[in-house]
Amino acid sequence: MASITCFLFLLASAALAKAQETGLNITLGSSLSPSANSSSWLSPSGLYAFGFYPQGQGYVVGVFLAGIPPRTVIWTANRDNLPVSVGATLLFTNDGRLILRSSQGQETSITSATKSAYSASMLDSGNFVLYDAKGSVLWESFDYPTDTLLPTQRLLAGQQLISSISATNHSTGLFRLKMQHDGNLIQYPVNTPDTAPYSYFTSWTYGAGDNVSLHLDVDGHLFLLNTTDYVIRNITSGGLPANSTIYIFRIDFDGLMRLYSYDLNQKGNWLVVWSSTIDERDPKGLCGLNGFCVKNDQQANCQCLPGFDFVEPGNWGAGCERNFSAESCKTGEASANYIIQAVDNTRWEDDSYSLISSTDKDGCKQACLEDCNCEAALYNGGNCSKQRLPLRYGRILITNPTSALIKVGIAKPVNASQNKEITRMDILFLSVSLLAFGFIMMAISLVIICKNKVWTYRRIHNKIEVGLAKDQAPRLFTYAELELVTDSFREQIGRGAFGTVYKGVIGEKMVAVKRLDKLLAEGEREFQTEVEVIGRTHHRNLVRLLGYCTDGTNRLLVYEYMSNGSLANVLFHSPESQPLWDERMEIARDIARGVLYLHEECETQIIHCDIKPQNILMDENRVKISDFGLAKLLNADQTRTFTGIRGTRGYVAPEWHRNQPITVKADVYSFGIMLLEIICCRKSMELDFPEREAILEEWVCECFWNGEIGKLTGDEKVDEDELKAAIKVALWCISDDPTLRPTMKRVLLMLEGSAQIPMPPIPSSSICTD
CATH class of the missing domain: 1.10.510.10 (Transferase(Phosphotransferase) domain 1)
Structure with missing residues (x-):
């Protein structure tokens, strides 16, 4: 019996060694830290690494090429999570989980493996793999690509690559490449349906089967393969040098697909072997909402519509927003507040709500000016389609006869008589302000002199005469004062988990007084939070805290009264x-x-x-x-x-x-x-x-x-x-x-x-x- 057990153990060990022969074994209990020398696990050749790399002001976890500047990221874990601080730790726990532990102790799973792993490896193929005790693969990064494919990796039917935000921020960007179930490989902007009007690249392999996949070989051959291992389309011809040269295929942050090569012997720069297009304006959505793409020395450049500026200068994808305040509009009066400015030879997504046929360009402009719902119009050969903003997917095409007609607010001129009136008003305002300032200083002086007398008078008469100025900070009340305000808490107007709300009157002002019923830990915590939070806020859509009471064990809050509940x-x-x-x-x-x-x-x-x-x-x-x-x-x-x-x-x-x-x-x-x-x-x-x-x-x-x-x-x-x-x-x-x-x-x-x-x-x- 012992010999059989020993034999089975030797078989399992051999299987595990075979499964991991191209990678170094990462054992349970291993860990990495951004601040330590062991910030990543290397593949046997040292070409690929899995671990921490810097992004923004923190660190994220992923697979990247080691020792090849600039850092080339292949795969990112939880790419839309915020970067962690230098105090974070990557743990391969003793119970077989791969987790990221933040400096605050919060744990996040790195993989989607449903079973406990026994070991892990960073392979020379660039694939990071988790194994069970028998050496079978539990999870591998190749099955969950982000924006990059490596040689021997596949993009299966239903999967997609999604571009990064930028070359240094690998969060989800603006563009995606999808291997569709109909056999087509198609590029779209993110957050769009998988339909033809939104595509800007296609392999034209529709109907090739529901299990077509995209493959990249070690010689730079990029191709589509069906279930019978038949190549239905060669995207690149392949046959490039394979020894000491590596290839990566990526959908870049500008929306273009590129195949890159790097010669490990020469250690130079990455070279573009193939690109999906030479026109950098092709990707739809490159310039964001209300922006359009123009060509500048063979490179794409973004501009905003008339009357718009970039939301984030330097970040085209964030789009453009109005640089003027929209005037109120009544049908027939819009032309008094707006003009139409044209951007010719453009192409846009047509999302019209009204179409006018057989009109000229001036007629289209006038129709939009007179329609309060019309914020822009697309005019093309006698057809005028009214649009609501935002416009998207704009680009300049010299051969395209479409003109975008944009409604822009008119800056109201100020004439000489108005200037004189403004000057007189300024003088009047200054005089009144100085006079008011004098009265205020006198009032302050009187208040300081009479302060003690007034308070004594109020205590004697046992009455509350509280002046609640509009911007006054929350005031401290006694319990006796709030008993008077609420007529001994007679009229209840609401009840919550921690307290009851009563109607009260201070002077001629209605108030709502909330009394905490239970002075438990959570009640006290809620009270302190309420005072701290609302005491620092001032906004027309936030209820105003007028005061509070911490008299003995009593905890009460005084709010402005809202008459409609x-x-x-x-x-x-x-x-x-x-x-x-x-x-x-x-x-x-x-x-x-x-x-x-x-x-x-x-x-x-x-x-x-x-x-x-x-x-x-x-x-x-x-x-x-x-x-x-x-x-x-x-x-x-x-x-x-x-x-x-x-x-x-x-x-x-x-x-x-x-x-x-x-x-x-x-x-x-x-x-x-x-x-x-x-x-x-x-x-x-x-x-x-x-x-x-x-x-x-x-x-x-x-x-x-x-x-x-x-x-x-x-x-x-x-x-x-x-x-x-x-x-x-x-x-x-x-x-x-x-x-x-x-x-x-x-x-x-x-x-x-x-x-x-x-x-x-x-x-x-x-x-x-x-």
């Missing part, structure tokens, strides 16, 4: 008084403005963590975000955090449950769920509804992808394009992957109609994936 009451409890579509969309935009302030405009970045209709308060004129008790403040150098689950069931983003880092994208998810509720005037979960309609996000997704969005608003008549646009924004916001969710700035631009809304991904939890 919460958005939940307006949407769900009074069907007869539900706001109309336009009002609901303005509510959504106001909420987005408030969340944007917290995320990007506040002195300290804030994640609210509990965006929901119950925390949106309303009065006759304004919508405001409230209840910051669960909010999370980020440090100046921090963009994500690790914390226990916060928020309300149904609005909590998936990453809370996956022990992943929490970013502002958690608020974006909650906003997306709430936006669906605003669109449909119903709660996100209604157990009394039919099963298919019970979960709102699933029902919306089903209706959207089946072309039945009219069901979502019941009897209310809503413009289909506006409804579809709002739903698309919401579906983007509730993407399972936080990196796919837009920023709140992008959300607001899309809701305002200032940014393009691509077709959203299908949520993985949705019945649409069934």
